[in-house]
Amino acid sequence: MRMIAAVMHEQGLPTPYVDSQPFRIEEVELDGPGEGEVLVEIRGAGLCHSDLSQVAGLRKRKLPVVGGHEGAGIVREVGRGVTGLKPGDHVVMTAVADCGHCQFCNENRPVLCESVTLARSQGLLSDGERRLSYRGHPLYHYSGISSFAQYAVTVPTSLIKIDQSIPLDVAAMFGCAVVTGAGSVFNSAKVRPGQNVAVFGLGGVGLNTVMAARISGASEIIGIDINESKFSLAKELGCTRTLNARDPNLVEMVKDLTRGGVDFAFEISGSPAAMTSANALTRKGGEIICVGLGATGEMYQYAHAGLVSEEKVFRGSFMGSCVPVRDIPRYMKYYQEGRMPVNRLKSGTMLFEDLNRNLDLLDRGEVVRQVLLPHG
Ligand SMILES: NC(=O)c1ccc[n+]([C@@H]2O[C@H](COP(=O)([O-])OP(=O)(O)OC[C@H]3O[C@@H](n4cnc5c(N)ncnc54)[C@H](O)[C@@H]3O)[C@@H](O)[C@H]2O)c1
Ligand SMILES: [Zn+2]
Ligand SMILES: [Zn+2]
CATH class of the missing domain: 3.40.50.720 (NAD(P)-binding Rossmann-like Domain)
Known part of the structure; x- marks a missing residue:
C-alpha cells in the first residue's frame, strides 16, 4: 500500500531542525504483512530523546529510514500463522521483540535477544524482512517499529493488546517512555x-x-x-x-x-x-x-x-529490562488505577508537518512528550 511517512535520509543535519528538515514527509510503499507479521494502523507515536540522538547522528542507522520507535494503533490485518491478535485489536507497539529461542530469550531477557539486536542494526524487522520501499529503492525500519507513519508492519512479539477504552495517544508512550x-x-x-x-x-x-x-x-x-x-x-x-x-x-x-x-x-x-x-x-x-x-x-x-x-x-x-507481555499490562493497570498518570506526560499532539519543529522543542527542553497523530 501507499502511505505517508516521515523519512530520514541523512543524519547529523544542523539545528534548528525546522530549517534543516531531518524528516521529510513522503509517500512510501509498505508491503505485507507476510507470514508471522501484523499490519497496524498507527494512531499515536511518541517523540523520544533517542529520536533526537538519531537525527543528530550520535548512533548510526541504516538510511533512509522511517523514524519512530514507540506507538499505538489498531490491528488491520494479520499474516499467516499469527495467533492471539486479530483485526480491530488495539495494541501498544514497542521496539522490544523476541526470537523465543536464543540464550537471552530463554533467560526471559528479550531486550538482549541476539537476532532482534542484529536485525535492528540492519534496519530490518526482527524476522529479517524489509517491508518498506521508496520509489523502488530500499527503505529501512527503525527499531522494527517505524511508527512515524500511517501504517506499520511488525512482528506480534512487539505488539501488546490493550483495553479499547485507553486513548491511543496515551498508550503510545508505553512503548518506550513507560517501559524504560x-x-x-x-x-x-x-x-x-x-x-x-x-x-x-x-x-x-x-x-x-x-x-x-x-x-x-x-x-x-x-x-x-x-x-x-x-x-x-x-x-x-x-x-x-x-x-x-x-x-x-x-x-x-x-x-x-x-x-x-x-x-x-x-x-x-x-x-x-x-x-x-x-x-x-x-x-x-x-x-x-x-x-x-x-x-x-x-x-x-x-x-x-x-x-x-x-x-x-x-x-x-x-528498555527497562522489560518483558513486554508481562510488564505493559501491569503498567496499564497502574495507569487505569490513577497510580501512573502517564497522560500527564503528553505535552501535546502534532501532525506530520510539525515533526521537525517538535524536534527543536524537545531539544530545547520545552516539551516532555509530543505525540504524532499520523491520521490527523
Ligand atoms: N536505556 C534505554 O532503553 C532508553 C530508552 C529511551 C530513552 N533513552 C535515553 O534516555 C534519555 C532520556 O530520554 P527522554 O526521552 O526522557 O529525554 P528528554 O529530552 O525528555 O529528557 C531529558 C532531560 O534531561 C535533562 N538534562 C539534560 N542534561 C542534564 C544534566 N546534566 N543533569 C540532569 N538533567 C539533565 C533535560 O533538561 C531533560 O529534562 C535519553 O538519553 C534517551 O536517549 C534510553
Ligand atoms: Zn525511546
Ligand atoms: Zn532471542
Whole structure:
C-alpha cells in the first residue's frame, strides 16, 4: 500500500531542525504483512530523546529510514500463522521483540535477544524482512517499529493488546517512555520500600522512573535536572525534592537528605556530567542505574578504587529490562488505577508537518512528550 511517512535520509543535519528538515514527509510503499507479521494502523507515536540522538547522528542507522520507535494503533490485518491478535485489536507497539529461542530469550531477557539486536542494526524487522520501499529503492525500519507513519508492519512479539477504552495517544508512550522508566525501577534496580533514589533527567523517561519509585514505596525521590521548568510536574508525580544539577552543593545536599547518599541514582539524561554526579551521590553499596544514551563509543571515567572499596554497581538498563507481555499490562493497570498518570506526560499532539519543529522543542527542553497523530 501507499502511505505517508516521515523519512530520514541523512543524519547529523544542523539545528534548528525546522530549517534543516531531518524528516521529510513522503509517500512510501509498505508491503505485507507476510507470514508471522501484523499490519497496524498507527494512531499515536511518541517523540523520544533517542529520536533526537538519531537525527543528530550520535548512533548510526541504516538510511533512509522511517523514524519512530514507540506507538499505538489498531490491528488491520494479520499474516499467516499469527495467533492471539486479530483485526480491530488495539495494541501498544514497542521496539522490544523476541526470537523465543536464543540464550537471552530463554533467560526471559528479550531486550538482549541476539537476532532482534542484529536485525535492528540492519534496519530490518526482527524476522529479517524489509517491508518498506521508496520509489523502488530500499527503505529501512527503525527499531522494527517505524511508527512515524500511517501504517506499520511488525512482528506480534512487539505488539501488546490493550483495553479499547485507553486513548491511543496515551498508550503510545508505553512503548518506550513507560517501559524504560518504570522498568528501570521495577526490573533493573528492584527498589524496595524505604529506599532513597535520585533521578537525573526529568523528561518522558525520567518522570516514569519517578512514578514507579513512588509506587515502590521509595522514601526520598530526588529529581535533578538542569531545567527548572521540569520541577513542578516532577513534584506532582512523586518527587519529594527537586534540585538543580548545576548547583555546586548538589552532592552534599543529597547526602544530607539521605544520611550518606541514595541507594539508587538513575541517570536518564545521557550527560557525562550527570553520570559523575550520580556516582558521587550514591551511598556505599548503592547502584547507578544507567539509562541515558550518548554517542556510540562515548567514554565515562570513575575512580576505580572507590568503586571496589565502596562496592558500588554501575548497571545498564535497556528498555527497562522489560518483558513486554508481562510488564505493559501491569503498567496499564497502574495507569487505569490513577497510580501512573502517564497522560500527564503528553505535552501535546502534532501532525506530520510539525515533526521537525517538535524536534527543536524537545531539544530545547520545552516539551516532555509530543505525540504524532499520523491520521490527523
Ligand atoms: N536505556 C534505554 O532503553 C532508553 C530508552 C529511551 C530513552 N533513552 C535515553 O534516555 C534519555 C532520556 O530520554 P527522554 O526521552 O526522557 O529525554 P528528554 O529530552 O525528555 O529528557 C531529558 C532531560 O534531561 C535533562 N538534562 C539534560 N542534561 C542534564 C544534566 N546534566 N543533569 C540532569 N538533567 C539533565 C533535560 O533538561 C531533560 O529534562 C535519553 O538519553 C534517551 O536517549 C534510553
Ligand atoms: Zn525511546
Ligand atoms: Zn532471542
